[in-house]
Every structure is written in C-alpha cells, then in structure tokens.
Amino acid sequence: MDPEQEIAIGLQSAPRMAQEYGGLYQDARAQSYVDMVGQKLVTNSVASNSPYQYDFHLLADPQTINAFALPGGQIFITYALYSQLQNEDQLAGVLGHEIGHVLGRHSAERIAESEFWQTVSQGASVGADAGGLVAGIGQNVLLGNGRGDELESDDLGVRFMIKSGYDPYQMIGVMEILKAAAGPSRVPEFQSTHPDPDNRMEKIRESIKKYGG
Numbered sequence: 001m002d003p004e005q006e007i008a009i010g011l012q013s014a015p016r017m018a019q020e021y022g023g024l025y026q027d028a029r030a031q032s033y034v035d036m037v038g039q040k041l042v043t044n045s046v047a048s049n050s051p052y053q054y055d056f057h058l059l060a061d062p063q064t065i066n067a068f069a070l071p072g073g074q075i076f077i078t079y080a081l082y083s084q085l086q087n088e089d090q091l092a093g094v095l096g097h098e099i100g101h102v103l104g105r106h107s108a109e110r111i112a113e114s115e116f117w118q119t120v121s122q123g124a125s126v127g128a129d130a131g132g133l134v135a136g137i138g139q140n141v142l143l144g145n146g147r148g149d150e151l152e153s154d155d156l157g158v159r160f161m162i163k164s165g166y167d168p169y170q171m172i173g174v175m176e177i178l179k180a181a182a183g184p185s186r187v188p189e190f191q192s193t194h195p196d197p198d199n200r201m202e203k204i205r206e207s208i209k210k211y212g213g
C-alpha cells in the first residue's frame with residue numbers, strides 16, 4: 001500500500017467514521033482550535049516531511065470518549081474526550097498520539113495484512129479511486145491498534161509535544177482521564193482501541209526522560 005492509497009482510504013472512510021460519532025461538532029471556533037493545535041504539532045515535527053495530508057476533526061459524540069486516526073492523516077477526537085481535557089497541552093498529547101498512528105502506518109499495515117485487501121489488490125487496480133473498497137474494511141481493522149502501536153504512538157506523541165513547546169507531563173494527565181473513563185461498565189469500545197492507561201503512563205515517563213522534556 002503506498003501513501004496515495006493510504007490517503008485515499010482515509011479520505012473515503014472519514015465521512016462514515018464521523019457519522020458513527022454523530023458527525024462534526026457544530027462549532028467552527030472549536031474546530032479551528034483543534035486543527036490549529038494539530039497543525040502546530042505537524043509543522044514542528046518530522047510529520048511535516050511525510051507525504052500525508054493531516055486534518056483534525058472534532059466529532060459531536062458527547063458520550064464516547066475516543067480519538068482515532070485513519071490512514072493518510074485524517075484524525076478525530078470526540079467532544080466527550082475534548083470536553084474533559086484541562087488544557088491545550090493535553091489536547092496536543094491526544095492529537096500527537098494520533099499523528100503517531102498515521103506516521104507509524106499502524107492501520108495501513110493492518111489493512112494491507114487483511115484478507116480483504118489481499119483479495120482486492122490482486123484483482124483490482126487500487127489507486128486514488130478507493131471509494132468502493134473502503135466499505136469492505138471493517139472498523140476493527142481501521143481502528144484496532146495493538147499494544148505495541150499504542151506505546152509507539154505515545155512515544156511519538158511525547159516527542160511531538162516537546163518539539164512544539166507543550167508540557168509532555170500533560171500526557172500523563174490524559175492517561176488519568178482515560179483511566180477514569182474506562183471504568184468497569186463504561187466504553188468498552190474505547191478500551192479495545194486504547195488499552196492499559198496504567199502501563200502507558202510508565203512508558204510515557206520514560207519517553208519524557210529520553211527526549212529531555
């Protein structure tokens with residue numbers, strides 16, 4: 001899968017994914033604020049040298065605490081998570097983590113490994129016209145990051161925060177919010193895509209030391 005295919009799949013899946021979280025949050029100022037913080041992280045990091053087109057979207061869902069990235073740079077945060085963040089640094093932590101998923105090609109790798117993709121890529125020419133294909137890519141394939149992917153994205157997120165002058169310790173604060181949200185009876189969907197806030201905190205502290213934050 002090349003970057004153009006990743007971007008095409010991301011752009012084509014974005015409306016469907018947004019719909020599942022109530023569409024875009026209807027507040028232009030909040031949208032541009034989220035995009036401003038995201039673009040700042042991109043501009044000041046290696047992400048700006050990647051072929052991807054980064055877009056940051058605030059989704060209306062007031063209950064599902066989540067953030068996710070599609071291949072090629074489409075990044076989303078739900079209002080439920082956004083509204084719990086205490087400062088811009090924490091927002092930068094969430095978005096930096098998601099940029100890490102894009103740069104690490106985490107969902108692109110899962111798609112490429114999927115039976116679905118292997119079938120279509122043998123038969124069809126898969127270019128910018130990926131519209132008909134994305135319907136066959138399940139949400140688990142798109143969003144189900146493994147533990148290794150999460151830790152790698154946390155590490156990159158910390159690095160991006162420092163590069164843009166944000167306080168990387170606020171990433172720990174994000175983990176506290178996630179931990180509180182992932183109570184026994186709540187948001188299993190979130191737990192499946194972003195496991196183990198406790199273990200992540202320890203690794204995040206190591207990353208902060210490593211990058212001198």
Ligand SMILES: [Zn+2]
Nearest residue numbers: 145150153194
């Ligand atoms: Zn993640």
